[in-house]
Amino acid sequence: MNNKNLKIRYFFYFILSFFLLILTLNNFxxxxxxxxxENYKKFVSKEYSIYFNNYKNNSELIYFNEFIKEKKxxxxxxxxxxxxxxxxxNExxxxxxxxxxxYKxxxxxxxxxxxxxxxxILSMKENSKDNFTSKTVENVIKNKKELSNYKLQNNKIFLQFSKPIFxxxxxxxxxxxxxxxxxxLIKELEKETNLNYREVISDNFHLNEDFFFNIxxxxxxxxxxxxxxxxxxLFFLKENQTKIPIIFIPLYSSDFYKNNIYLLAYDxxxxxxxxxxxxxVNNLLLIxxxxxxxxxxxxxxxxYLKMQRNISNKKYQELxxxxxxxxxxxxxxxDGNIIFATKPFYKLSGYSKEEVIGKNINILKHSDVSKIFFENLWKDLKxxxxxxxxIKNQDKFGNSYWVKAVIFPRYDNNNEIEGYSSIRVNITDTKQLEKINRLLKEDLSNKLNDIKIKDKSLVDTTKVQLMSKILDSLAHQWKIPISKISFEIQKLNKIKNINLDKNSLFNIEKNVETELKNLSDMLNEIKYLFSTRNREKTNLLSVVSESIFSLKEExxxxxxxVKFDIKPEINMNISFNELKNIIMNIIKNxxxxxxxxSEDNVTIYITAIFENTDKQNDVIIKIExxxxxxxxxxxxxxxxxxEEKYFDTPLYLSKLFIEKNKGLFWCNNNExxxxxxxxxxxxxN
Structure with a gap:
């Protein structure tokens, strides 16, 4: 079965299930x-009973006040x-x-x-005697018991309580x-229950199309x-997407009027x-x-996955x-014992499957490869x-060959290492080419050394010119700390007759001390310019840390x-002071x-990255x-x-020191x- 047929089949199942779900939810x-x-009906009946009893109690109260409490x-x-x-x-x-x-x-x-x-005898509203009331009073006289009825008068309904007087x-x-x-009573019900009510007389009931529009x-x-x-x-109507419950509760059936009185309630x-x-139900349907x-x-x-798994198994077998x-x-x-190998391995090593399966991988070890190499290999692997x-290996016949290998662990179902696998590439031909290339490079290097010796005088001339530029730049920068020291001394002369507090004297002393140190550092640089001694390796992290410390006050x-991210193992082929001078002058700039x-919240980021080339292994320092x-x-x-205009700036001095150390200096800047x-x-080098 293909993917398209599977989709059609499950789509049909889904549609069928969907209709069954709709049917079930409709019944629900x-x-x-x-x-x-039914709950609405019970609620309305209960609330109506409460208010009906209130009026009944009022009638009892009137009777009590007028005929039991008062005797007039x-x-x-x-x-x-x-x-x-x-x-x-009248009485x-x-x-x-x-x-x-x-009582009204x-x-x-x-x-x-x-x-x-x-x-x-008397009607307080001066009504004449009506037949319904007369018949009710007749029943009260006959039975000597009170009666409650619903009286109709001019299409209005009244609660009537007729009581015998003793x-x-x-x-x-x-x-x-x-x-x-x-x-x-209707108004009180509406006020307290937030429902709508109407009285309905069965023989005088007309459907209002404004209300029952959808019936x-x-x-x-x-x-x-x-x-x-x-x-x-009990039923409901739909109005403006809202379902309205409709409740008709029978209150009274009148043989006299030949009709029925209902209480209509709706929400x-x-x-x-x-x-x-x-x-x-709609939310439930959606869920x-x-x-x-x-x-x-x-x-x-x-x-689908089962079908894909079958396809994958087939592809896996092909792979x-x-x-x-x-x-x-x-x-x-x-333990390093071979449990599986592919056909190209047997061809490269010269061994058959029977000769290597169960044997240790060390049968391939070449005599030129030391035992320490394999100890480090297993140590790194763990x-x-x-x-x-x-790895340099040896085949069955004693011939040497080279492979580039990737070795990685193999895990069992409990995620525990059960062995190791390795993928190898035969690089014997590449190694032979590298050997030839190395011999050619050595020959070329020898010839280049001869040319450098001949051109030594030219190089010395270039060095002299570069040293002259550095000295000019340093000489100008010496003037800055000297001027500041002079300024502090003049400040002392002007205020020598004034009593200074300790903090002011301390600040002047500290400023002079700082500028003397700056001047001392500049003078010390002269000792290392074009020194003929062998250069010691300089740790980049130490230089950056000391540079930041020296400029911490400024x-x-x-x-x-200043934030930096520099590996502690990076060492540079440059004197400590020269590299410090380069970084400090860029920070000063x-x-x-x-x-x-007038910038606030300025941040400087210093990082270092490697650049590997065929000729050398360089470091690029990035200051942002x-x-x-x-x-x-x-x-x-x-x-x-x-070359001339900005020779006295810190940034130009950094450039000269970089050129002195045969480095490159460039900048990427915008607004x-x-x-x-x-x-x-x-x-x-």
Whole structure:
């Protein structure tokens, strides 16, 4: 099976799994929606019960205050036979009026009093007797028990609590009817629960298209049918990508009005529970799709890798055959015994497979190679875990040959070394050419020495000219410390009659001492110019460290930091003082430019790199600073290229010392940084 067919097969599996996942999540979401709607219903029913009971308790409070705590109304009703209906009404109104005004703050809309014969004695809103209330009062008179109903009047709903009135002897003396506006209960529910509520009367209910905009015709018909059948109705609508739960809770079924009263509740909050479920399912779907993708990727990857492994095994076998036929490879155990070798090895060494397998690698050792060489080889191999170099071997017939070898360890499954492998290249022909080339170079070198002896007088003349330039530059620089010493002495003369503190005297003493030391160092340089004594090797790290130490005060005053990265084993074929003079003068040049440009936070980096050539092994010293300046580039180039104009500058003196030691000096600079390069011999010519 190729890669394309594998992708198509797994793509088909993924699509099938994707549809099964969608189907499962849809069922899961529907179940969650059903549970959420049920929770909404329980919540609304519970909250409604709380506020309904509040109004019921208010009716109990009114009854307690007027007929149990206060006895006036009971006394009036007990004497109703002594008064005509008008006087009785006036008497009750006069004693109940102020209380009624207070009870209206509790939501009381209407209070009416009825006699034991169901005659309307008084209505606080001067309403006439209606049939629904009359029938309710009749039931209260008949059963001597209170009733609570939902009264409809002008398409408005009122909570009606009808209570029988008893005197202290528990004799029935009348009925009080208390009505509360249902709209107030709705408003309190909305305020406390953050849901929307409406009262619904089944025979007077019209779907508002602004609200139920997304309901189908069939759903409308079913909704009307359920309302007339007194059923609880739970569903949700979608508005502006938000799922809105809709709850119809039946409150009262009226035989008198031939209809049903419902409490409609809905939640239009964008973050309602259904919206959260929807968001959760969407996020879950995304996560599961990613998981599904990851699983299919792993399965695809496993099959793909299996297929690739089969291809790789085939390629590996081909590669092994090529190595066995064309590469010189030897494997040994930890004791150096040969356990595997390729065909070119047998051909080069002259041994057969039977003659070398199990034998020590030392059978190839040439008599010219010392025992110490192999001891160092194994020592380096154990430390570095790899060895690379050239080895002179001897074949079965005593002939010498050279190989360039790379030896490295071989590990077992526990990551422990079980032996060593080596890849070898036959360089016998190269070695022969190098020998011929070396003989030719020696002959050429001898001839060049003859030419140098003849031209010695010319070289001496060049040295004299160079020494003259160095002396001129040094002579000018001597003037600087001498001038500073003179300045400090003049300062003492001017203030000799003034009492100085110890710090001022110490600073003057320190400045004079510093300049005397600088002058002394310059004078000492003269002793080493063109010395005929053999040059000693100078350690570069020591020179750099001492140069920085000598200039530490000036560097500190200019807030200049010096960083260097130099290997401690680098030695130079130049006198210590001359190399120090070169580095110090370059740093002094940087200090001068820092002052000139008023630079802060200047940093100097000093590093050293090797440059290997056929003729020599050179070291390049790299000194870099981060001083900015537009005109800096032209000035530095003029100093390095001029013979006369800038002979008195530190940078020019460094150039002369480098030329004296047959080195090279160049510079790479722009307006953001400057890099000085000094190329000198690492080993003696």
């Amino acid at each position: 979401e529907e179940k969650k929606f059903e549970d959420s709607l 109304l009971i006394e009036i009703l007990k004497n109703k036979n002594n008064l005509d209906l008008t006087l009785l009404s 009750i109104y006069k004693n109940f009026e102020n209380s009624f005004i207070f 703050t509790l939501g009381l809309e209407e209070a009416s009093f009825y006699s034991t014969n169901n005659d309307l 005197d202290e002897k528990l004799e029935f003396i009348g009925v009080i009817n208390l009505e509360f506006n249902f709209d107030l 189908s015709k069939n759903k409308k018909e079913k909704l009307f049918l359920d309302l007339n059948n007194k059923k609880e109705i 239009k909050d964008k973050n309602n529970e259904l919206a959260q479920i929807d968001e959760y 599961l799709i990613l998981v599904l993708l990851f699983i299919f990727f792993l399965l695809f990857r496993a099959n 092994f055959n090529q190595i066995d036929n064309y590469i010189i490879k030897v494997e040994t155990d930890l 430390i570095s875990k790899i060895w690379e170099g050239e 560097l500190k005053n200019q807030n200049i930091k 940087t200090i001068e430019y820092s002052k000139l440009n 600073d981060n001083i900015k300046g537009i005109n800096k580039k032209n000035i530095i180039n003029e100093i390095l290229n001029s 953001y940084y400057t890099i000085y390069y000094i190329k000198l011999d690492k080993e003696e």
